[in-house]
Amino acid sequence: MVVKEEIEAKKTILYDEHIKLGAKMVPFGGWLMPVQYEGIIKEHNASRNSAGLFDVSHMGEIFIKGIDATDFLNSITPADISALKPASAVYTQLPNETGGVVDDLIIYNSRGIIENIDYLIVINASRIKEDVEFMQNKAKKFDVEVINKSDDFAMVALQGPKAKYVIEKIGVNLDLQPSFFTFKNAKLNDIPCLLTRTGYTGEDGFEIILDNKNAKKLWTDILSYKDEFNIHPAGLGARDTLRLEAGLPLYGHELNENTTPIESSLGNFVPENKTAQYSAKDFILGQKTGKIPLRRKLLPFIMQDRQIAREGYEVYIEGKLCGKVTSGAPSITLGKNIGFCMIEFSSLEDNLVSILNNSKENIGMDIQIMVRNKLYNAKITKKPFVKKNYEK
Template sequence: MKKTALAEKHEQLGARMVDFAGWYMPVQYSGIIEEHRTVRTAAGLFDLGHMGQVGVTGADALTFLNYIGSNDASVLAPGQAIYSLMLNPTGGVIDDIIIYRNPSGVGYFVVINASNTDKDVSWLQEQAGKRNDLAVQVDHLSDTMGMIAIQGPNAASIVAKLSSVDLSDMESFSMRETQIADVTCMAGRTGYTGEDGWEFYCPVDDSAQVWDALMAAGQDEGLRPIGLGARDTLRLEARMPLYGNEMNDEINPYDAGLGWAVKLDRDDFVGRDALLAVRERG
């Protein structure tokens, strides 16, 4: 099994460790119900180092992302993000993704699901190879990137103690560069719990430093480590979909209740014809 940079931390905290999509991950610490309530009433810290990340750059990066995604990334200003779906030609969902436009305005940063990382990267690179009319480069960043989320009503006050820049005015689905414990991070105001918070992306070798700093800053505000079990119950309560459950490569976005993430009134994208046919059939 693969291990995140924080695996030893989880063991020290007494986590129950399991195999999740080939990763050695904490499923719970004190218990799923207690951890769920902690996130709803205080704050929880999540190791998401198993998630995948991709960089998309080049003069035609936007055109490419609109070709492989169901949503319209052209609406993104620098530092904004959008939820989108990668579809196969029959309209089934390959994966759901978050596309960030880098705050610099140069290139994009795409987050993909842990269980689909290898499949997604191969598919993205295959599509880039087929579109030789586009100047685009797809880089697999997962091995160099750590990802830590803090979620809950106390997340903002905890992060304010550490962040080198003010993050409190960030809108949902936005990104800003900051430093946490002297580590340069990209802070995304996104999450998978239905609570306010951030997902921090940092160099993988600095993950432990960021984790320890957040844990220390949140000690008096009820911050606790949270496992994958509570992450699942939190996202279910918030009605957030999970690949392999509410969607897969045989379920189209409309059947999955994700039609809001499909924009058909634009240039062609993979799966568009199939979805038009679904709409016409009603």
């Protein structure tokens, strides 16, 4: 077998901690990140059953400030930002002029929480440059500032059913912890931070945003409860299998600049009653309401035998090449092999397209995936693959 060479990349403030813990480091989105410590399976299971601790400092942070802040964000995302209350967060996307996705992101209304800042946006590491350029360009028509703060902050995610008890131990009682998709200022063992009830695993948990200079202390403080709560440091490998099981998209895989949020099966995050205009709104809403046909559709599938589908593998329906796998992996929780595929409707007959478009009729439909020059059966299913375990 061939082992890939490592490429030079930026290090997060927690790099030395990862090395001490025996992590295997890999380049990701321009950063050198831990892909695993003890092993992906252990880290995955810890996140589902007790707690996983992730360094996600590579993620980007943007501050939005100015009297037009709400109108500005309302004009660039499908989410209804005018309905987003202070201390609340929303998951949304950044559509371009043709409805393709520049990035997916979480917007936090930070009024009264971060001094003089109206909104905090957390974005993908690999898209920081594109997002900042896109937003600063759009901001010219508004009285608003778009400030890239990505180099100032570290971010740590504590995910799993035991996460809340760990947070209780280090300073915030259960009844004072922010609820799902809200956040607050907090002190964890005297370290000031933003404590957010968000994540990327399908489990209850927190993402903690803090100054770089405090990150090492918080990381080691949390790990001092390793034995009591069975906390495992977890790398990008487990993060990927966890998010895939939860049916959450990854930019560059399930989302890209040529595919709308509706085509990427994110219609639930596109409200129909929002009044404000945003890029390609008519096209995106037209697709959501069925007035404009989809060009392609992201669908979840389960392999019917032991072969694992990987990104880029070809997908066939009734013998016709019609798409590609966007993400594929063994589901550690289910013990089956799962994935997402993007099916191109232009390569299929109308009757098949109408079945694929119907989220009830398409379940159980047979597709084939080409693995090393042989076709293997898979069935369309619905997401999530593993039930979400959020505390709402």
